[in-house]
Amino acid sequence: VPTTPTPTTPTPDPVRPTRRRPGRSIVALLTLAFALLLALRHDYWNWDTPRPLLFGFLPVGLWWQVLLTLLASALMAIMVRVAWPAHLEDQALEAERRHPDP
């Protein structure tokens, strides 16, 4: 039996609660990991030698830094996953919703 759709009144967008900030222990751990990578950048023990050569042509002073760059990308992926400041986006979008552009 076909039913007649009942008219509905538009409902306001539900206000999504602001997401939580990342925990302090997570932030501390990530800061430590970041500081470790910065410290490893200063590989003074590799200063005067090209050995060991990676793939037979990449001097250690280069491939070590390339490795750090790859680790930087991995660290950023972890930061995005576990410490994303979603609360900032929620606050900004809520502000925009309340005060849209003319």
Next chain:
Amino acid sequence: LLPALVVFAYLALVLYVGIFAFRRSTGRAEDFFVANRSLGTAVFLLSLFATNMTSFSILGSSGLSFRLGIGVFGLMASTSALILPAALFIIGTRLWAIGKKYGHMTQVQIFRDRWEMGHIGTVIFALQALMLIPYVIIGVMGGGETLEGVSGGRVPYWLGGAVVALVVMSYVFFGGMRGTAWVNALQSCMFLVVGTIAFVIIARGIGGFGPTVRAMEATLAGPRPVQSDGALLTRMRIPPGLYASYLLIPLSSIMFPHIAIFCLTARRMGSFRKTVIFYPLCILILWAPAVLLGTVATRQPAVVAKMAATSDTVQQWLDRKAGPGPKGDFLRLETLLADSADPAARALLADVRAGAVAYAHDLGERMATLDDPPLRAEMRQLALTNQDSVMLALLDHFSPPLLAGLLGAAIMACVMASDSQILALSTMWSQDVFTYYGHTERLGERAQIWSARAFVVVLTIVAYLVALAVHQYATIFEIAVQYAFAGYASLFPVMAACLFWRRSTKWGALAATLWIITCLAGNTWAQLATTYAGPPGGATPLLKLGDLTLFQREGTRITFTEWRMLLVVPMFAGSVLLMWAVSLATRPPAAATIARYFPSRGDGQATVTRG
């Protein structure tokens, strides 16, 4: 000439993209300056990368590697790969949120609102503009050098610079942020894809990296390893203090107005997610090949000969058809050619004197065939004065003309990052001066946009004229580091205090700003008033405190202490100290203002006003 034609075709393409963006514009100020805060993730990542990769990233990095070796990657690239994404994550997301909440488009607007400041903001604007202009000049210089390089000297530097300046000015003028972002995204694709192809082709051309690297390594066994080619495979030529001090330089990235303003263009904060993850990989793809190629180029006599032939000194010598210079002295190269036992060398000199060798490209081809050790050594010295041309010389020698043109266009894509700086400066002018002092309210939004466009034109013309005047005085890398990078890195504590320290005040910001201005002025004075005439790589003390050397003069820069740190170290430390001490000694902004920027959990929207 084919490579130059390909580059011209590429320039026409970016011009078309920029003008196409103009047709999508709404005519509103927010659309012109921040693309209506509507950029998606892919355009955001690619455009941000292109914005931050300038001629310095590919011409400067390979050129410095030709001089210093593989350590250049650790010097700037790996540090940037760590610090810039972290800064985007921590500072960039906050800038985006504040821009979205309160409608700000520049850093100074945020400072003015956060610290209740007026004219102090104008002082910060002036400093930012002053430091960004050299960056724009570098773009014009790189454009001129690139076109000159890919055309083998047929398109002179002044004409190449003029063409690039005109193209950039046109699409920024019409397309605003949307045009600039689209062009930048195209440029990123261009230099990542074509650059990778170039790397493979050049690697094959030199017979693989393995034999070259092992031959260079063997020279380390000689009596003076630092001066051997093998030293380029290590960091022997980089003072450890200098290396350490480069850690501060990437902090400048988020303080560059074009990067900070770009953070405001994303549609959603989610656009930052992929950007911070993939940014280090983009740096790796661009920098590692550039550094490796710059390093091994020193073992390619033909490449070194081409670099020597396109150096300013040799160009002038060629223009006057050999003979004594303005001071009556003969070029050492001429003397060596005349005295060489190789008949080809003497024949070459005769042809230069007869005017039969008109272009640097032809001279380079002829010099590449000479196998006289003193001539080779002299060519290497001349090449070092033209280090930024190494990538172009490699392309010229190893690539077929069509590919060399595409690769030249890819380098041009890096060089043309000056578009973002020009747009940023016009945005700052429009928002921080024109609008702040009431002209937009009085004359309307259209007048605001046209004032920004007029600013673009004036700025580009000034940058071009300066690029012509300073071309022969310093390399791209040195100018950028000494002025723009050090200055912006030292402004980082101001931004950090603004976003994270409730107790910070406008007076602290002013004190730090004045400190940076003083340091930059002092550096400029010391650069102009002193010279270094000792052996290469040495230094003369300028200012001592007892036995401790505070500042010393090197060949192209002033350094801090005997560890030869960059001046960014005392500049940054002073900025932190003054921001902290003066803030504590002065009255903070009103509690309501602080509450808007530091909402307690759950009440972030209580006092939001936008506009």
